[in-house]
Amino acid sequence: MDWLLMIVMFALPIIAQINVTSTYKKYNKISNSRGLTGAEVARRILDANGLHEVKIEHIPGNLTDHYDPRDNTVRLSDTVYGSTSVAALGVAAHECGHVCQHAENYAPIVIRSKIVPAASVCSRLWYFVLLAGILLTYLANRISPVIYIAIIMFAAVVVFQIVTLPTEFNASNRALKTLESDAILDSAEIPAARKVLTAAAMTYVASLVTSLIQLFRLLSMVSRRR
Secondary structure, three states: OHHHHHHHHHHHHHHHHHHHHHHHHHHOOOEOOOOOOHHHHHHHHHHHOOOOOOEEEEOOOOOOOEEEOOOOEEEEOHHHHOOOEHHHHHHHHHHHHHHHHHHOOOHHHHHHHHHHHHHHHHHHHHHHHHHHHHHHHHHHOOOOHHHHHHHHHHHHHHHHHHHHHHHHHHHHHHHHHHHHHOOOOOOOOHHHHHHHHHHHHHHHHHHHHHHHHHHHHHHHHHHHHO
16 A cells, blocks of 8 residues: 555656646747737736836846735746747736736735645755654664654645645736637637646646645654554
């Protein structure tokens, strides 16, 4: 059973990443009929929502796009900023969806923002705490409380991932509705944008499932040691 869970843990993220990469690559070759770039679409969506103060910047990389609420900036990657592809417009609209979430105080993203610092610390340190707990358990020949601390830290990471899911799906839904209702993409182009955004969302799902399996394994490990 344990080896099967290990296979799933390693395979899911890889499959999800291959899927999003191949899907984006496929639809990145198809230009939108209006010839708009990712940056132009982002500016149009933000201005339409009264978010004129939000900046748009070009950053290097592939699919490194994100919205940084700390300096109120949407950063679009090389493959999105100046691209006219249907895939690029979907990603740009998705990031603008996050901006709108912050502007409206969308509950999941408010919660996510508040737990980011703690989740970030737990994500970096939980494994080292776990190793220390395993060592102490071996030396004392009984379960060390440090292992429980590590599990709690990892559980905090899982909670963060759970809260992240609705923010990502909601941003994608906003993006698709805007692209269609504002006639940024033709009706025939919307399915392509949907496939790109769905593939991207599946990476978050895969990450959460993998983490849940890991949490289950940690709890099982403690249970067996009792």
